[in-house]
Amino acid sequence: MGLHSGAPVHMKILPGAPGSGIVFRRVDLDGFEIPAIGRNVARVSYATSLMKKGVLISTTEHLLSALVGTGIDNAVIELDNLEVPILDGSALPFVEAIRKAGIRKQRRARTYMRICRELELREKDKFIAVYPSDTYSVSYTINFPHPMIGKETFRVDLSDGNYLREIASARTFGSREDERAMRDMGLIRGASLENCVVLSKNGIENPPVRFPDEFVRHKVLDLIGDLALAGKQILGSVVADRAGHAMHTALVSRLLRDNTLWEETTLDEESRPTPAAMETAASQTV
Ligand SMILES: [Zn+2]
Numbered sequence: 478m479g480l481h482s483g484a485p486v487h488m489k490i491l492p493g494a495p496g497s498g499i500v501f502r503r504v505d506l507d508g509f510e511i512p513a514i515g516r517n518v519a520r521v522s523y524a525t526s527l528m529k530k531g532v533l534i535s536t537t538e539h540l541l542s543a544l545v546g547t548g549i550d551n552a553v554i555e556l557d558n559l560e561v562p563i564l565d566g567s568a569l570p571f572v573e574a575i576r577k578a579g580i581r582k583q584r585r586a587r588t589y590m591r592i593c594r595e596l597e598l599r600e601k602d603k604f605i606a607v608y609p610s611d612t613y614s615v616s617y618t619i620n621f622p623h624p625m626i627g628k629e630t631f632r633v634d635l636s637d638g639n640y641l642r643e644i645a646s647a648r649t650f651g652s653r654e655d656e657r658a659m660r661d662m663g664l665i666r667g668a669s670l671e672n673c674v675v676l677s678k679n680g681i682e683n684p685p686v687r688f689p690d691e692f693v694r695h696k697v698l699d700l701i702g703d704l705a706l707a708g709k710q711i712l713g714s715v716v717a718d719r720a721g722h723a724m725h726t727a728l729v730s731r732l733l734r735d736n737t738l739w740e741e742t743t744l745d746e747e748s749r750p751t752p753a754a755m756e757t758a759a760s761q762t763v
Contacts, residue, residue, distance in 0.1 A: 479560025480536055480649070480673075481524055483666030486558035488540075490575065493551030495585040498708055499544060501527065501534045505557045513541060513554075515706045515729040521722045523664055525703050535560040538722070539649075542702030543571035545710065546640035547580065550587055566648035566672040567687075568698055572641060586743040592713030594738050598727055605724045607732070610714040612636040617696045618718040623652065624679050629693035635701070644701070646687050647694035650674035653682065700725050707732055709741070 479486055493500065499513040511517055511529045519528030524536040540561050544552060546568065554561075564570040597606040616632040633639050651665065651673050659665045674691065675682040688694055700717055703725035717724070732738055 478667040480563035482560045484558045489555040491553040495583040514708045515733045538702030541705035543568035563672045569646040590709040591742045604718040605720040607713045615715045631693040652676040
């Protein structure tokens with residue numbers, strides 16, 4: 478079920494050709510395809526959506542995050558409705574399904590977007606930036622006025638298998654107080670106690686949390702998913718403070734518009750970051 482639409486949906490992840498990137502395909506609309514790339518970003522408020530010629534793919538961030546976290550560069554995502562399923566509200570079900578299906582290494586060398594110059598965006602008290610680095614890391618700070626959250630910062634380097642352990646299972650969250658207003662905006666029609674952490678006035682309606690700081694970890698998960706719209710794995714250090722989907726995707730747009738900020742590069746095998754899923758799979762077969 479889609480989180481915002483409440484629409485039932487079936488999704489299938491298929492192999493993609495080398496260099497084809499992540500492409501969504503609406504099987505209910507004659508197989509209409511929308512590449513997961515910044516120029517197709519549509520509405521961005523509580524979720525990231527893609528649109529091309531009036532065709533929508535909604536709430537792409539958790540799935541795209543799982544694909545980055547498992548090191549998938551090329552895939553076709555078939556959907557028979559307009560929204561990616563929310564499942565348990567995290568990226569874990571996607572990661573588990575991908576690992577079960579298996580990952581094939583392709584011959585063509587992966588191209589990275591290596592950040593050469595810093596880029597900082599500010600909007601009132603919101604901030605997002607990316608700085609040059611040899612690996613891909615994300616640092617996120619939130620400041621949420623709730624007794625269970627408050628100010629939290631989480632930093633993760635994605636090059637050494639941390640995604641699966643630290644990020645993938647962090648679930649989306651929302652507060653009972655905001656529910657009415659969001660439903661009035663036509664949002665969260667598919668939300669339930671099974672697919673998000675629900676904050677009551679002073680606590681959590683559906684404990685336990687998966688991490689004490691699950692909230693900020695989920696923001697990291699969202700950010701990774703939104704930055705996937707750059708279309709390449711990033712080599713850079715991303716810092717965000719109270720940003721949201723709109724700022725995440727604004728950073729992507731700026732990067733795509735200004736190619737003096739980055740260079741396309743390949744890495745030799747030894748210095749290549751190991752995606753979480755492969756590392757775990759390898760240790761399991763041993
Ligand atoms: Zn999310």
